[in-house]
Amino acid sequence: QDGKEKHAYQSDVARLRKIVINSLYSHRDVFLRELISNANDALEKLRLTSLTEPDVLTGAEQMNITIQATRDEDGSGRIIITDTGIGMTADELTNNLGTLAKSGTSEFLSRAESDTSGNGNLIGAFGLGFYSSFLVADRVQVASLAAKSSKNPDPKQYVFSSGADENSFDIFTDPRGNTLGRGTEITLFLKGDAGEYLEEKTIKDLVNKHSSFSTAFPIYLLTHRVEMVPKEVPEEEPVAEEEKPETTETPKEDIDEDEVVVEDVTEEVEPKEEKRKEPELVPVTREEWVQMNSQPPLWMRDPKTVTDEEYENFYQATYKDFNKPLAWYHFSGDSGSGVSFRALIYIPSQLDDSYWQNPLQSVTKDIRLMVKRVFITSDLGEDALPKWANWVKVVVDAEDLPLNVSRETLQSNAFLKQLRGIILKRLLQLLNRIMEDDPEKWAKIQETYGNVFKLGAVEDLKNREKLVQLVRFATNQRNSTSLDEYLENKKQGQNQIFYLADMGKSAEELSKSVFIEKLHARGYEVLLLGDPLDEVFITNVRRWKKIGFQDVAKAGLKFGDEEMTAEEEKAEQEALTEKYKPLIEWLRKEVREKGAARDVIISNRLVASSCAIVADEHGYTANLEKLISSSHAQVNHKHMWDFAKKQKVLEINPRSPLIEGLLHRIEQLPVEEEERDIEAEDELREVATVLVDGALVRSGFAVTDSNEFFMRVDRILRRSLGVSETAPTDTTVKPAPPVDPELPADADLPDVDEFISSGHGKVSWEVEEIDEFGNVVKDVPVEQKRHDEL
Numbered sequence: 161q162d163g164k165e166k167h168a169y170q171s172d173v174a175r176l177r178k179i180v181i182n183s184l185y186s187h188r189d190v191f192l193r194e195l196i197s198n199a200n201d202a203l204e205k206l207r208l209t210s211l212t213e214p215d216v217l218t219g220a221e222q223m224n225i226t227i228q229a230t231r232d233e234d235g236s237g238r239i240i241i242t243d244t245g246i247g248m249t250a251d252e253l254t255n256n257l258g259t260l261a262k263s264g265t266s267e268f269l270s271r272a273e274s275d276t277s278g279n280g281n282l283i284g285a286f287g288l289g290f291y292s293s294f295l296v297a298d299r300v301q302v303a304s305l306a307a308k309s310s311k312n313p314d315p316k317q318y319v320f321s322s323g324a325d326e327n328s329f330d331i332f333t334d335p336r337g338n339t340l341g342r343g344t345e346i347t348l349f350l351k352g353d354a355g356e357y358l359e360e361k362t363i364k365d366l367v368n369k370h371s372s373f374s375t376a377f378p379i380y381l382l383t384h385r386v387e388m389v390p391k392e393v394p395e396e397e398p399v400a401e402e403e404k405p406e407t408t409e410t411p412k413e414d415i416d417e418d419e420v421v422v423e424d425v426t427e428e429v430e431p432k433e434e435k436r437k438e439p440e441l442v443p444v445t446r447e448e449w450v451q452m453n454s455q456p457p458l459w460m461r462d463p464k465t466v467t468d469e470e471y472e473n474f475y476q477a478t479y480k481d482f483n484k485p486l487a488w489y490h491f492s493g494d495s496g497s498g499v500s501f502r503a504l505i506y507i508p509s510q511l512d513d514s515y516w517q518n519p520l521q522s523v524t525k526d527i528r529l530m531v532k533r534v535f536i537t538s539d540l541g542e543d544a545l546p547k548w549a550n551w552v553k554v555v556v557d558a559e560d561l562p563l564n565v566s567r568e569t570l571q572s573n574a575f576l577k578q579l580r581g582i583i584l585k586r587l588l589q590l591l592n593r594i595m596e597d598d599p600e601k602w603a604k605i606q607e608t609y610g611n612v613f614k615l616g617a618v619e620d621l622k623n624r625e626k627l628v629q630l631v632r633f634a635t636n637q638r639n640s641t642s643l644d645e646y647l648e649n650k651k652q653g654q655n656q657i658f659y660l661a662d663m664g665k666s667a668e669e670l671s672k673s674v675f676i677e678k679l680h681a682r683g684y685e686v687l688l689l690g691d692p693l694d695e696v697f698i699t700n701v702r703r704w705k706k707i708g709f710q711d712v713a714k715a716g717l718k719f720g721d722e723e724m725t726a727e728e729e730k731a732e733q734e735a736l737t738e739k740y741k742p743l744i745e746w747l748r749k750e751v752r753e754k755g756a757a758r759d760v761i762i763s764n765r766l767v768a769s770s771c772a773i774v775a776d777e778h779g780y781t782a783n784l785e786k787l788i789s790s791s792h793a794q795v796n797h798k799h800m801w802d803f804a805k806k807q808k809v810l811e812i813n814p815r816s817p818l819i820e821g822l823l824h825r826i827e828q829l830p831v832e833e834e835e836r837d838i839e840a841e842d843e844l845r846e847v848a849t850v851l852v853d854g855a856l857v858r859s860g861f862a863v864t865d866s867n868e869f870f871m872r873v874d875r876i877l878r879r880s881l882g883v884s885e886t887a888p889t890d891t892t893v894k895p896a897p898p899v900d901p902e903l904p905a906d907a908d909l910p911d912v913d914e915f916i917s918s919g920h921g922k923v924s925w926e927v928e929e930i931d932e933f934g935n936v937v938k939d940v941p942v943e944q945k946r947h948d949e950l
């Protein structure tokens with residue numbers, strides 16, 4: 161082991177290995193799928209590199225994956241998985257297998273470490289890759305010979321070796337020399353309890369289930385067959401040479417053991433005189449490489465012949481997802497530009513953790529574009545899917561593109577330009593089908609992708625119409641409605657879609673809002689929007705089927721069945737305004753001084769509440785105000801922010817006795833300067849301020865100064881109780897004794913053990929009641945003493 165170098169694992173790798181081993185024991189089958197998937201990636205990489213650098217193909221003729229299982233004499237076992245892919249240099253072995261390149265790994269690992277669900281979903285979603293080997297192996301040895309290239313004209317075979325419990329790994333030159341020709345050989349020294357993986361049947365089942373359709377490269381298994389042969393057969397023949405398959409053609413089929421020739425024995429035959437001496441038979445083991453995936457890849461098969469389980473297994477193996485997909489769509493087509501293709505699209509059951517973290521960044525990584533079964537690229541360049549759909553997993557296999565098409569020439573290919581449209585169209589069809597036929601699945605889709613559709617409707621103008629149809633909202637009348645269903649339920653004359661938005665509030669909370677009390681009481685439906693994206697959706701989409709959205713917290717609300725004409729309504733409004741003029745003027749001064757609102761008007765939306773603060777058409781609702789104040793927008797557009805923030809109106813309810821009472825009191829105030837009752841004015845001002853602050857809170861805004869607000873409430877309460885408003889509260893407290901850093905001596909502390917054992921861990925105490933002179937009162941039952949004390 162020439163030039164052996166010891167390397168410490170990057171700390172994240174050590175953590176990942178530990179989590180994998182601890183949390184995925186019951187899923188340890190996955191190791192084979194992960195390693196075959198890596199082998200497939202290495203072969204695909206080799207093929208792509210060979211387009212520009214044909215030299216990489218030297219060393220080994222075939223591109224394939226082989227698996228062999230060996231039981232050693234001491235009972236231990238090894239599985240060896242070999243591919244003739246791109247291989248790794250010593251540096252690549254160190255970097256690829258000793259570090260984790262994924263971003264956000266540390267944070268992810270912390271969450272996975274504290275995940276006690278035990279189902280491994282979290283870690284499974286991360287993609288385990290190579291480290292899953294340690295689920296079944298005590299020691300893993302990776303020998304690799306990088307493909308020959310202009311940069312590396314004389315590659316050498318190196319070994320990576322590491323034990324499952326070791327914090328370091330070794331890299332050294334392979335003492336066997338360049339035995340591989342090209343590629344990577346992974347030897348798993350199986351754990352004592354992983355012997356089942358040595359069984360041919362187990363391996364065949366696992367490959368069939370998880371990997372047979374996911375790679376276009378052949379996978380061979382070394383099989384062993386016991387055959388009875390005559391004893392005198394020359395010695396060299398029985399044990400077939402262990403030769404790796406050299407062709408990709410399916411090697412000789414397994415001989416069917418049931419195929420036994422049965423001689424017809426009905427005819428009595430006289431025993432021969434001289435019985436020919438049967439040669440003595442002895443068992444010999446023959447080894448044979450058998451291809452396990454001779455079927456065409458799944459996406460090329462007729463959908464009628466593919467079972468759901470096969471679709472699920474293919475998805476899980478190809479996209480390394482622990483969870484089953486929610487739905488899929490398998491179709492073929494003709495692009496119109498002369499390219500016929502087959503495609504399979506999947507909807508995963510979960511969105512990637514990072515999806516909402518970078519709302520504007522879209523990376524499509526799960527589209528596998530193949531040409532005649534051969535993987536070409538995942539990079540659609542500028543034709544990538546929009547953000548809203550970039551989670552969809554797709555395999556597309558085009559029949560009529562040249563095989564040596566490179567990533568670069570592909571970018572300008574007409575088919576690629578059409579691909580995005582094809583995928584989005586089919587995805588939307590699939591979603592529509594689920595919406596119509598499968599309510600249970602549709603509920604799951606809504607739960608995971610509900611917000612994605614809103615984002616899509618904002619982002620993807622071309623598909624906006626279809627995406628809006630997928631969006632659902634809660635209302636004051638039902639848990640979920642589409643905009644179409646909303647319109648079906650609109651009332652005669654109603655020409656607005658009513659909504660109330662308040663970020664972070666539940667539909668239930670919103671349904672109690674002052675802004676919808678009249679609508680609700682009258683039987684109108686109001687969309688209740690608690691998600692920050694909802695209002696963004698509404699402001700972008702603006703109208704549906706020509707009917708505009710109306711924020712019920714803003715001015716401009718029309719029921720559409722107003723009995724009075726606009727003029728009559730105006731006249732009534734004016735009459736009420738006239739009646740309430742003294743109060744309105746008085747309040748206007750107050751709210752302007754406080755900066756709480758721009759004006760005071762008579763409300764036609766309030767039923768039981770006395771007043772509310774309503775945003776003007778140009779103002780911010782409480783929701784937008786919250787959204788903006790939590791972002792940087794207010795710093796960048798300070799003037800706009802200050803302006804819009806002030807565009808609020810205090811609406812008062814003319815039917816509220818409180819408002820009427822207030823009007824009455826204001827009217828009674830002497831107006832002449834010399835007769836003014838300053839005390840009564842101050843008192844009313846205080847009431848008004850509390851009223852306005854209450855309206856702010858009730859309408860979802862923050863009060864300007866909450867401390868001041870509570871002091872005012874305090875004063876009003878005192879007044880109503882007849883307590884002196886100026887009487888000070890005794891705020892003196894006993895100061896703490898001087899500093900004393902000395903720790904108490906042991907003797908002063910209660911003996912904790914004794915304390916706990918005496919009461920079996922329960923706290924018990926004795927109560928001594930004392931009279932007003934400090935004397936102990938005797939003979940009072942303990943229960944009563946406790947009661948009295950309480």
Ligand SMILES: Nc1ncnc2c1ncn2[C@@H]1O[C@H](COP(=O)(O)OP(=O)(O)OP(=O)(O)O)[C@@H](O)[C@H]1O
Pocket residue numbers: 198199202243245246247248256257286287288289290291344480
């Ligand atoms: N058989 C192989 N041949 C060549 N390189 C390999 C092979 N197996 C692993 N690698 C290299 O090691 C890297 C790490 O592998 P690992 O399986 O841990 O993660 P991954 O395949 O990149 O990600 P994931 O499995 O989560 O999709 C790979 O990206 C690849 O570069």
